[in-house]
Amino acid sequence: MLRLRESIVSHLLSSPSAPATSPLRRLLSAAAAAISPNPAGFAVEEYLIDTCGLTRPQALKASTKLSHLKSPANPNAVLAFLSGLGLSGADAAAVVAKDPLFLCAGVERTLVPVVDGLAGLRLSRPDIARLLSLVRSNFRCRSIISKVQYCLPLFGSLDNLLRAVRRSSYLLSSDLDKVINPNVVFLRECGLGDCDIAKLCYRVPRILTTNPEHVRAMAACAERLGVPRGSGMFREALHAVAFFSEEKIADKVDYLKKTIRWSDTEVAIALSKAPVLLRKSKDLLRRRSEFLLSELGLEPAYIAHRPVILYYSLEGRLRPRHYVLKFLKETGLADRDWSFYNVVTRTEKDFVDKYICPHKEAAPHLAEDYATACKGQVPTNFRFLLQPKVG
Numbered sequence: 001m002l003r004l005r006e007s008i009v010s011h012l013l014s015s016p017s018a019p020a021t022s023p024l025r026r027l028l029s030a031a032a033a034a035i036s037p038n039p040a041g042f043a044v045e046e047y048l049i050d051t052c053g054l055t056r057p058q059a060l061k062a063s064t065k066l067s068h069l070k071s072p073a074n075p076n077a078v079l080a081f082l083s084g085l086g087l088s089g090a091d092a093a094a095v096v097a098k099d100p101l102f103l104c105a106g107v108e109r110t111l112v113p114v115v116d117g118l119a120g121l122r123l124s125r126p127d128i129a130r131l132l133s134l135v136r137s138n139f140r141c142r143s144i145i146s147k148v149q150y151c152l153p154l155f156g157s158l159d160n161l162l163r164a165v166r167r168s169s170y171l172l173s174s175d176l177d178k179v180i181n182p183n184v185v186f187l188r189e190c191g192l193g194d195c196d197i198a199k200l201c202y203r204v205p206r207i208l209t210t211n212p213e214h215v216r217a218m219a220a221c222a223e224r225l226g227v228p229r230g231s232g233m234f235r236e237a238l239h240a241v242a243f244f245s246e247e248k249i250a251d252k253v254d255y256l257k258k259t260i261r262w263s264d265t266e267v268a269i270a271l272s273k274a275p276v277l278l279r280k281s282k283d284l285l286r287r288r289s290e291f292l293l294s295e296l297g298l299e300p301a302y303i304a305h306r307p308v309i310l311y312y313s314l315e316g317r318l319r320p321r322h323y324v325l326k327f328l329k330e331t332g333l334a335d336r337d338w339s340f341y342n343v344v345t346r347t348e349k350d351f352v353d354k355y356i357c358p359h360k361e362a363a364p365h366l367a368e369d370y371a372t373a374c375k376g377q378v379p380t381n382f383r384f385l386l387q388p389k390v391g
Contacts, residue, residue: 044069052079052103053093062100075103081111086129099136110140117145127158134165138173147172147180154184155198164198168205182212190219190238191230200235204242218242221249226272233275240275252278260289266304274307288314296322296340306341318344320373323382324355327366333359 044066048059051072069075082092095102105111118128131148132139148161151171155161165171174180187197187207201207207215221244222237223229241249256277257267271277277285288310292298303309312318321344328334343351356367369379 042069042071047072047075048096048100051075052096053089054097058093058097062097065100066103069104074106077107078103078105078111081107082132085115085132086125087133091129091133095133095136099140102136102140105140110142114139114142114144117142118148121145121149121152123148123158130162131158131165134162135169135172141173143176144172147176150176150181154194155201156195160198164201164205167202168209170206170209171201174209179210179212180208183208183210183215186212186215186219189229190234192235196235200239203239207238207242210243221246222275225275226268227275233272237275240271240278244278249278252282255282256285259286260293260303261300262304266301270304270307273305274311277307277310280310285310288312288318291318298340302341309341309344312344315376316374320370321351321355323373323378324366324370327363327369327382328355328359331363333362 045059045063048054048062048066049056052059052075054062079092082095087095115125115128118131119125123131135144138144151161151164152158155164171180184197187200188194192200197208207218218238218241219229221241222234225237225241227233227237253267253271256262256270257264259282260270262270289303291314292303292309293300309318322340325334325338325340325343329337343355346354352367352370356370359366365379365381369381372379373382
């Protein structure tokens with residue numbers, strides 16, 4: 001195998017398609033050096049810059065963890081391994097910068113068995129390279145094979161799993177038997193399917209890697225919002241309370257009651273229907289509620305029973321659609337009152353088809369004015385209608 005590797009590397013180094021300064025050339029040179037006798041006076045920091053492609057500050061920081069290295073032999077073998085796996089010079093440099101000890105990993109003893117194990121899960125080499133770039137140091141542990149094997153069915157695909165790993169680097173390093181699996185089992189007992197668990201993990205990355213007792217406490221808190229386990233809203237409730245203290249939740253509940261003038265009963269109704277209101281900023285809630293209460297004249301109870309109306313953008317949806325409805329009513333193009341909630345919850349296409357397209361002849365400017373309003377501006381036709389009436 002060593003002779004074969006030497007033959008391939010020597011052939012590639014002599015190829016005119018590999019420029020002397022290219023990252024590939026540097027990695028191949030490193031691979032060749034792994035085969036040749038080791039130079040005396042090995043300088044780690046310079047090696048990290050000249051061979052690995054790290055910047056001077058990165059190399060200075062990384063070299064403190066590699067002071068024990070006396071030879072480039074193993075680092076060269078690791079770089080050759082990374083190159084053979086398909087990582088670019090920049091990707092390999094990123095791995096080394098984040099995990100300098102990766103250069104000390106045993107290629108045949110550690111890295112190759114991990115690749116073989118992941119390949120046994122039907123991951124392609126490019127897939128394995130993508131995973132390595134994300135997990136870095138965890139790739140040096142064979143336990144990553146069993147964790148990927150467990151997580152793949154849970155997330156449905158490697159792309160979904162990598163998306164979760166980007167959000168939570170601990171997903172493939174936490175204890176599978178003591179942390180991840182107990183949390184998954186508990187969430188399933190709460191009525192969440194694997195797809196729900198995956199979606200929850202995207203939004204609350206630490207949900208699977210935190211202490212199982214904490215997850216149980218979150219579930220109890222979600223139930224106190226009036227969202228029972230097994231309900232379709234339970235995932236949203238878990239997202240709403242995850243890693244929030246009781247004090248912070250109580251403070252946000254008090255703010256909702258004060259700002260939207262909700263009673264205890266009304267705030268309970270609202271949070272059971274739209275628990276993620278707890279994660280909205282106070283300023284956002286204030287501005288949207290002021291618009292709904294003052295400009296539209298909606299009653300607090302109306303909003304409490306339709307709280308998702310507070311999810312929508314004030315500038316991008318609530319106000320522009322109000323302008324359109326007011327224009328249609330003031331110009332006589334609307335012969336009845338519409339429920340603002342039904343109007344605002346329509347998809348963009350449905351709204352345009354129902355409230356704008358039928359009036360192309362009578363109000364040819366309406367579509368353009370609506371588009372302008374969605375950008376936060378008030379067109380002249382809308383501005384005139386919004387002026388206070390005199391007398």
